[in-house]
Amino acid sequence: MSVSNPAEFRNAIPWRAGAGLAPKRGAILIIADDSDLAEAMRTALEGAGFVVQIASSVREGLRVGSLHGASTIIVERGADGSDSLKVVEALRAADDQTPVMVVGVSESVEERIAYIRSGADDYLARPFDLREMTARVEALLRRCREDRKTVLHVGAIEIDLVGRAVRCMGRSVDLLPREFTLLEYFARHPKQTLSRRQLLEDIWRSKSHVKTNVVDVQVGTLRRKLDPTGERRFIVSVRGAGFRLEPDGLD
Incomplete structure (x- = not known):
């Protein structure tokens, strides 16, 4: 190994x-x-x-x-x-x-x-x-x-893995199943830059190398749901590399 x-x-x-x-x-x-x-x-x-x-x-x-x-x-x-x-x-x-x-x-x-x-x-x-x-x-x-973690706390974000519920800065966030899976993935890799290819393979289970904007669309939707006001950025774009979760958001 x-x-x-x-x-x-x-x-x-x-x-x-x-x-x-x-x-x-x-x-x-x-x-x-x-x-x-x-x-x-x-x-x-x-x-x-x-x-x-x-x-x-x-x-x-x-x-x-x-x-x-x-x-x-x-x-x-x-x-x-x-x-x-x-x-x-x-x-x-x-x-x-x-x-x-x-x-x-x-x-x-x-x-x-x-x-x-x-x-x-x-x-x-x-x-x-x-x-x-x-x-x-x-x-x-x-x-x-009994010790298994059922709730993820990542900065201002709380994810209930059993109840499939999300709160951000104390506010309830309504997510679709794919959005929930995407957020959970980000939450398990906080402050790590995740490439579009990695997200396609791991979340969409796609091995296709054909260019697609599905990742950008889903990340954009998730970003807006976490902070509808746009005052804080929880998911930031990393030019030429992908996306990164900032658990407490960036001003």
């Missing part, structure tokens, strides 16, 4: 179309180099009612991770352990509290402590029984379910 830029974990996009099944118990993302291990874990977890996606690299993992995050992420410890540690650190740095289990061969107590301190929720040393692995995933979900 390779992590060239841990901050890329903030740019995870929706599940691939092939993973459209509604999970009975949750969606699990496995990031592992060892294909045999990954398939064995997939079989065990699917048998327990989970929907499972496998990524053979961190970069691929970004392409199959959901916008809201999987229910649990299982990361295989790499050859030197550094990449899987960066995975955990990057998720926590992005304020993503998705439960993470690291699996790997390690006789070092210090290393396991390092993972836990970096934000990992569990470390399962190989070899292990697949039934124990499944039981630990279930325990992680039970422990973390």
Whole structure:
């Protein structure tokens, strides 16, 4: 596995179309180099009612991770352990509290402590029984379910992910479904410049390179709804690069 830029974990996009099944118990993302291990874990977890996606690299993992995050992420410890540690650190740095289990061969107590301190929720040393692995995933979900963030607070913007409601500067904002998804995406990447291509791929799931103004139109509509008066700019245009969310707005 390779992590060239841990901050890329903030740019995870929706599940691939092939993973459209509604999970009975949750969606699990496995990031592992060892294909045999990954398939064995997939079989065990699917048998327990989970929907499972496998990524053979961190970069691929970004392409199959959901916008809201999987229910649990299982990361295989790499050859030197550094990449899987960066995975955990990057998720926590992005304020993503998705439960993470690291699996790997390690006789070092210090290393396991390092993972836990970096934000990992569990470390399962190989070899292990697949039934124990499944039981630990279930325990992680039970422990973390009540702690899951259901409301995003980003500066003057409040997003209720369950009620699908938005408030900006204390005022209710009525958004259409696509506008809500777009705002949530911006809120999960505050102060980051997001390109039009990135937004097309992640929000509209479009790989087309044909020029389109759909992003500009939707961003413009969202911008006006957040601040009808035009006194504050919450979504600013970055010339030649894209758009950026300013959580408190710019005068």
